[in-house]
Amino acid sequence: MKHALITGASRGIGAAIARALYSDGWVLTLTGREAPTLLAAELHAFAVAMDQTNADSVAAAFEAARAAQGPLTALVNNAGAVETAPFGKTSPAQWHRMLDVNLTGPFLCCQAALPDLKAAGGEGRIVNIASTAALKGYAYVSAYVAAKHGLLGLTRTLALEMAKDGVTVNAVCPGYTETDIVREGIAKVVAKTGRSEAEARAGFTQTNPQGRLVQPDEVAATVRWLCSSAAGSVNGQAIAVCGGETM
Template identity: 80%
Template sequence: MIRHAFITGASRGIGAAVARALAEDGWRLTLTGREAPTALAAELDAFAVAMDQTDADSVGAAFVAARLAQGPVMALVNNAGAVQTAPFGKTTPELWQRMLDVNLSGPFRCCHAALPDIVAAGAHGRIVNIASTAALKGYAYVSAYVAAKHGVLGLTRSLALELAKSGATANAVCPGYTETDIVREGIANVMSKTGRSEAEARAGFTQSNPQGRLVQPEEVASAVRWLCSAGAASVNGQAIAVCGGETT
């Protein structure tokens, strides 16, 4: 059986860790990013394609190319996303729409494009949406991002019910603050604005995690890996938090 996983935002961070984890399990991979992640694709013998998930035509073309290269899509991992901070009073309509386009409409477009293959795969079909603890609770100064991630979780739960009779599943993985470029940029931003040391700035990101640390991308990838396995066939419509106990 050909097992083909389509991973968005695979250039680095969580997406790259997911790609490596699924490659170890023998999946054929399509890796996407705004620029095709060719270096990682070469490392993993995968197919790389550029895709802008805010553009329906770009998404459609990427899925056509992926099927031609690797066969029908059995698993979709929606990982690509972005965050922009602002107090709610300074959240412009443009910022709001940008966060929805990337973080909610993007996964919608990919789910829509993958759906026929996922349903045809039956009990082997998997959709895993990388949400965030922001899908489970509120955070100040990122209201647009939080709203989008809450939407991703709602989309996941609704999809799970529609897919259930086919045997395919849809689940969300909800990481807390993770050691990724986005968080490192946030730490640098705090340092530049407040004059705090790196350790002090980092502490602001780790204090919400009862374990007192950042989540590692490989830990998130392990949850995705399991959800894509045969052993998770009865896990459907769930939000799995990988956050050290921040949400309980």
């Protein structure tokens, strides 16, 4: 049976990915800062707490995943975070937090997964959940944008290195998606500006030519395909799921 480890799986895009892969018969390991036990119970998955910015925590979580569910066939690096600030007020601490969680974390997880993926008989998959911020710039999130550009660079480099071992490495780049993070952002705009919720939401949807937020299931469907045998020749790609925003 195929075994996928999904980081940041407790909610939003990560939870949608878990449900999509489960529906295809995947065995799952779900990670988060706290073990996502409720979703794991729903999907008969293994849940483990992991701090992906800490090499020892990553090593321990991957070892526990193998012991519980067997060797990995796929890694989905979904966990991430965003903090906002004008560039001139971005502190070194904030800069490092964004690089640690959005770039170093996937780096550590990829290294931990590679031995299993290389041994997966041409079925090994890495899917990095990047962002449209890996493809273009956004004001006031310089550290986040830099980290996501770095994640795309890592994706492309690994795709070249791992191709001979039958492992594909791709990035999925969602635009603003209907998740708790975006809903919290809308609430902050309402609180700071006095705008209505509809007006605040419009600020998040205006860059999408379809005029709407992406849905987590739409991102998950792309990941599901990339993890399938049908996508065996898709490698080193950055697939934007954003209604055409990056055009």
